Amino acid sequence: MFESIPAAPADPILGLADLYKSDLRPNKINLGIGVYKNETGHTPVMVSVKKAEQQLLETETSKNYLSIEGYTAYAQASQRLLFGAGNPILETQCLNTAQTPGGTGALRVAADFLAQHTTAKRIWVSNPSWPNHHNIFTASGLDVATYTYYQPETHTLDFTAMLNALESAEAGDVVLLHGCCHNPTGIDPTLEQWQQLSELMLRKSLLPLFDFAYQGLGQGLDDDAQGLRLFAQSHQEFIVCSSYSKNFGLYNERAGAFTLKTTTPQAGSAAFSQVKAVIRANYSNPPSHGASIVTTILHDDTLRAIWEQELLEVRQRIQRMRQLFVQTLQEKGAIQDFSFINKQNGMFSYSGLTKEQVTRLREEFAIYAVASGRINIAGMTPENMSRLCESIINVTR
């Protein structure tokens, strides 16, 4: 039965992480997978997380199953973080949140729920996007269409093309939007553009699905949510899939959230019961540890202040590396103008490097980037910057 199964292609991001691990060259640089690294190239456990874990170690009394939707306190904290404490939406009883295994888990719950319990048949995903979006939605049986997002000559958002593509969507289609720090381009809509998108999607009855995996890594926790919060003012129905992998550094704990906004509380109860049925048939109920950490931190003023400070440092380090990268490329005589990188948000940058240049960087210089040219700015350090920029200049000459 298993003999004739062909091998699956390596995952464009996680496959690269495996390649990196097996590379024995001592000066290798990893700009592939979207994981934060500090100034010494290490992915640390945040101090706030360690402190929360200490508390949990002392207070946890059971490893009993959680309910299908996970912790209520986690759901509440997640909603407050998404929409901002004091946002009237929190009082509508039209929001239901399920704790999920990471943002990917939330997206898969969303995809299964949409495919099985709504009339939605098609989801629009930006071109380019995180490659796993296609896998997840296709696996759930949705058709995936793409909208243009990126203008390669100017390294900017091709907003006109984006609007034109979405004009051809049909009522009831779903549109996936990256809440902030667009993966892979690092280019986000402005507030005015969010407004236009919101109006277009209302007019055409398109369902917004926010993938919100980088809150706090762009401009700040509230600023990064401006698009989502603007949509929430006028859209009665939408879904948010959020993640704590990056902003809490909880990658391997798999802490994410699926949030459903319905028109009425009654519709919310019925729809969310189907969401729970989807979860039960998938992974039954979520893992506890990561979500307990997030809940502990977000419900404790002292820990929250420590976490916000740590997140600020993450954000500032990435911004410093962006600037140093552009400056070092310039100083070392790069022919191309890379200053557009300073305008991008979050961990990623769409560098403009071609697939061939990315391959040469890996093979000749032990520098790992995604084949699309996406580079993880958080993989840069003051130590590796010179060699990195010299190598890029070498392959782009």
Ligand code: LMR
């Ligand atoms: C990435 O885009 O590199 C991250 O979201 C990690 C992943 O799962 O692909």
